[in-house]
Amino acid sequence: MEKISLNNEWRCHVTGDEAHSFCVSLPHDAMLLDERNSSSRSGINNGWFVARNYTYERDLVIPENTQQTLYELEFDGVYHNATVYVNGVKAAFHAYGYTGFRVSL
Numbered sequence: 431m432e433k434i435s436l437n438n439e440w441r442c443h444v445t446g447d448e449a450h451s452f453c454v455s456l457p458h459d460a461m462l463l464d465e466r467n468s469s470s471r472s473g474i475n476n477g478w479f480v481a482r483n484y485t486y487e488r489d490l491v492i493p494e495n496t497q498q499t500l501y502e503l504e505f506d507g508v509y510h511n512a513t514v515y516v517n518g519v520k521a522a523f524h525a526y527g528y529t530g531f532r533v534s535l
Contacts, residue, residue: 436488441487442484442487443485444482445482503533508524509528511525
């Protein structure tokens with residue numbers, strides 16, 4: 431099995447606000463960009479962050495001569511309720527925080 435790092439060239443934005451996307455490399459914690467306020471819904475349980483949902487996107491190109499090859503995306507640790515889409519189609523949902531998971535393509 432060959433592993434290829436896909437940690438670079440990601441676009442990140444507050445979900446629903448693609449106009450304000452910015453480039454990141456992984457690992458990245460977008461929540462650190464959020465405001466901190468003692469009246470946040472989770473209070474001290476999330477460090478007073480007024481947490482928002484973020485979307486991470488990346489383009490992948492699969493060479494035509496390898497389309498019969500099995501590909502997997504391996505995520506080392508994604509926070510809470512991660513949904514993975516491939517070509518606009520939901521490929522996986524992972525509910526648990528900061529745990530690894532794989533998605534077969």
